Amino acid sequence: xxxxxxxxxxxxxxxxxxxxxxxxxxxxxxxxxxxxxxxxxxxxxxxxxxxxxxxxxxxxxxxxxxxxxxxxxxxxxxxxxxxxxxxxxxxxxxxxxxxxxxxxxxxxxxxxxxxxxxxxxxxxxxxxxxxxxxx
Numbered sequence: 001x002x003x004x005x006x007x008x009x010x011x012x013x014x015x016x017x018x019x020x021x022x023x024x025x026x027x028x029x030x031x032x033x034x035x036x037x038x039x040x041x042x043x044x045x046x047x048x049x050x051x052x053x054x055x056x057x058x059x060x061x062x063x064x065x066x067x068x069x070x071x072x073x074x075x076x077x078x079x080x081x082x083x084x085x086x087x088x089x090x091x092x093x094x095x096x097x098x099x100x101x102x103x104x105x106x107x108x109x110x111x112x113x114x115x116x117x118x119x120x121x122x123x124x125x126x127x128x129x130x131x132x133x134x135x
Contacts, residue, residue, distance in 0.1 A: 009053040
């Protein structure tokens, strides 16, 4: 059983519901947020290991914060959290910026959910099997 807690941030209810079911079945503890503002509230109140977020949030987000700005905020305040972008709006430039400037862990198209599960398993495995540094 996997004990990692994953926060899914996506303005689409259908995607949140789909990912919740899929990742819960994989043994992850899953928490849902429909906006960047909701995600920040959750991150301030509980321990999260991995955040999966959409790049585009709709206008219902009070701060109108898109996924990359949220990724930057997460990396600034919680640098140990792994951030995975899951989006239908990927361009080569966006991918480059996401990795270089925002230091995301991975960038996956929404139609590649099997790849998402593989990436999450790898991240979880690496965390559990991290060998202590020699002094």
